Amino acid sequence: MSRRRLLAVTGGVVAVLAAAYVGGYVLTGQRLPADTTIAGVDVGGKSPDEAEAALTRGLAERVEEPIVATFEEQKFELDPEQAGLAVDVPASVRAAGGRSWDPRDMIALFAGGSDHDPQLRVDDTKLAAAVASVAETVDQPVVQAQITFPDAKPKARQPKPGNQVPQDEFAQTIRESWLTSEDPIRVPVAAVAPAVDxxxxxxxxxxxxxxxxxxxxxxxxxxxxxxxxxxxxxxxxxxxxxxxxxxxxxxxxxxxxxxxxxxxxxxxxxxxxxxxxxxxxxxxxxxxxxxxxxxxxxxxxxxxxxxxxxxxxxxxxxxxxxxxxxTTQDAEALGIKERIGSFTTEYPHADYRNTNQAEAARRIDGTILKPGETFSFNETVGERTAANGFVSGFVINGGVFREELGGGVSQVATTAYNAAFFAGLDDVEHHPHAFYIDRYPVGREATIYYGSLDLRFRNPYKTGVVIRAWVDKSSPGSSGRMNVEIYGTKVYEVKSRQSKRYNFREPGTQYDDTPACVSQSPVTGFDIDIHRDFYQGGKRVKTEKDTAYYQAADRVICGKKPKSD
Structure with missing residues (x-):
């Protein structure tokens, strides 16, 4: 074969291959590879528009199903939308196919594709809030060693390890598992050792x-x-x-x-x-x-x-x-003139509540916040110890009731939070209880745990504020009243409104054969939105929204779990 003829043949082959290559590129943009699935939804051989429609239909029910997470015998359900998760359908289809110069993608058009994870749109703030609501229940604060001196004699508090949910890791696991796994997500927990043994x-x-x-x-x-x-x-x-x-x-x-x-x-x-x-x-x-x-x-x-x-x-x-x-001059310069917020909650009779709430109220009473200063419940009240005047009572720990020093003090925090809410003070930190307690205003309550969970609010005004707190103690047959008032110079009229409860979570059952067990009735979990409206001259000038996430509280039965037949 002459050199000229050889060059012509070679050129023809190259032209055919080039045309096939270009054709393959065009075809990859017209349909997805055969046997391609996204999160288990078949989109193989479909055009991008057809694939988007098929994926939307195929995931319609699954995207509304709650995300289930477990820790030991506890179960948590998170609403995907409330957790800030959504499927980016166009991006998912593009990631599974689309125009490509890669020969392997061209071959896959006929040889078959594979399963692809969906591409997500994630609201990191909402996801962090959902993760935090689970962590609040699961976390067990570490107890650090401490020595106090009641009666001028040293008394040691033994250190105890705790555990903590690594929230970034948990959030990443939720991202990776949603719609790709049918198994419940195991809540990751890291042990936290006391600093001193x-x-x-x-x-x-x-x-x-x-x-x-x-x-x-x-x-x-x-x-x-x-x-x-x-x-x-x-x-x-x-x-x-x-x-x-x-x-x-x-x-x-x-x-x-x-x-x-x-x-x-x-x-x-x-x-x-x-x-x-x-x-x-x-x-x-x-x-x-x-x-x-x-x-x-x-x-x-x-x-x-x-x-x-x-x-x-x-x-x-x-x-x-x-x-x-x-000084007197300092006090007068603060411009504190009138009551700007107040709240009262009632509690059933219990001697420990009378003692602990009165002690916490005594420590809060008279607290002054200058302009820009922030109130911290834990710093003001201090650790709930016997040396500080507190006695044992019931608290929520790990999603169940336990008896600890300072039980009932969270009612003081809840009352103070509401007084600050209606006084228009800035909400810096508050944590609703792990599950809803019906004697508190739904969505507007606060729990505290020394060294872990705090209640903090800031004075945003140009004038000072002072807190007044006191307890009307209960007696057998009559309820007690926890009272908090906040005085300053009124700037806003504050009102509260709320959404309907949604994203309901059903409780399970736990068995506890330890001496610390407290039997507990089940409580349904739910979410609720609270709106704080600020008015001046009868006109609403701003609104703040906060979402409270309540986990379901399991029925707790004291005793060993019955053996299955």
Whole structure:
């Protein structure tokens, strides 16, 4: 064959292959490969428009089915739409086929395709909220080691490990499993170890706690000496975990009381300005300067000598005029004039509720928020311990009732949240209970757990606010009342409205044969939207929306699970 003829043949072959290649490219854009499925829906051999229609029909029911997640014997159901999940149908079809210069895609048109995962549109904020609602039930807060000093004697709280849902991992698992797996999703849980173990706690007892209360601390004030007895500083002392180690700390506020003439023979305590309430209006109670020992300085100086003995257990201090932290002028400058929000909730009689709610209310009462300041329930009330005046009662822990110190305090948080809600304060952090408790306003309630869940709200106004809180205690046959009022200068009239309940979740049954078991009736879970409307001059000027997610509460039966036949 001549060279010219060979070139002509070769050119012809190349032209045929090129035409076939271009034709293959065109065909890949006209129909999907044979036997192609998306999330199990057959779209093979269909045009892109036909494939989109088939995929929409094939997933119509499945996209509305709840996402089921499990942890041990608990089951959670998440509504895909509320969790921010939707199928991007056009993108799913493009990912399964479409025009391509890849020869393998051209061959697949005839040889057959494969199953493809759907492409999703995800609202990350909604998905995070749905994941957090499950985590709130599953998480078991770690209990850190701590030593307190009730009756001026060291009392240790043993550390306990906790667990925590890695929420980013859980969210990713939901993304990957939705519509691609028929099996329930297992909620991932990571163990959380206490920062200090039992051995570290025992060492702190020997090396810090016992020496700290072994003898008074001598105060040198000029030419005078006075003993600060252990009973004076022990209530302010605690040994806590900080940066992985146990360290002593003294609360200057709790120390301020003993630093008066009745204990040390030195000086007079400064008194902050405060508010009392007459006829629904706040009245400033003037401040008073003091003479004596500054509690902040004292707290700093005391800590280093608590483990010393003999002549080293001495600190030199100076008695000076002590100005109040909050003066009469400070109080008057805040412009607090009237009640701007209030709320009351009722509770059935229980001695532990009377005690715990009254103690929490006492600690909240009189709290002042300057413009821009944020209230923290946990910081204000402190840890719910026996040393802090709290007793054992029922709390929700892990989706079931358990008896712990501070039971009933969440009612104080719920009442404070609602008072702040209607006062128009900014909602910084609040957490509805894991399941709905019908004595609280639906969708407008708050649970707390020290070190884990907090209630926080911010004063957004140019004037200050002050919180008034008190309890009308219950008695046998009569309910108690938890009351919170917030005073400031009124800017808005605030109203609440709500959606219908939706996305219902049915409870299951748990058996518990541990001594901690509390039998529990089942409660249906649901979601509800709460709208907060702000009015000025009778006109609505803004609205805020919040969604409360309530998990189903299982029936809890105390005892071993019956064996299946």
């Amino acid at each position: 039992r051995a570290g706690l025992e060492r702190a007892m020997r090396e810090i706690a016992q020496p700290a209360v072994s003898a008074p601390v001598t105060l040198k004030v000029g030419s005078s000496r006075a003993d600060l007895p252990v009973t004076a500083y022990a209530p302010a002392l605690s040994i806590v975990v900080r940066d992985g180690a146990m360290v002593p700390t003294i609360d200057a506020k709790d120390l301020a009381g003993p630093l008066t003439s009745s204990v040390t023979g030195i000086g007079r305590r400064a008194v902050d300005a405060s508010f009392r309430f007459e006829g629904g209006r706040p009245v400033v109670v003037p401040s008073k300067a003091g003479i004596g020992l500054d509690p902040k300085t004292m707290a700093e100086q005391l800590v280093p000598v608590l483990t010393k003995t003999g002549d080293q257990r001495v600190i030199t201090v100076e008695a000076t005029t002590v100005q109040p932290d909050f």
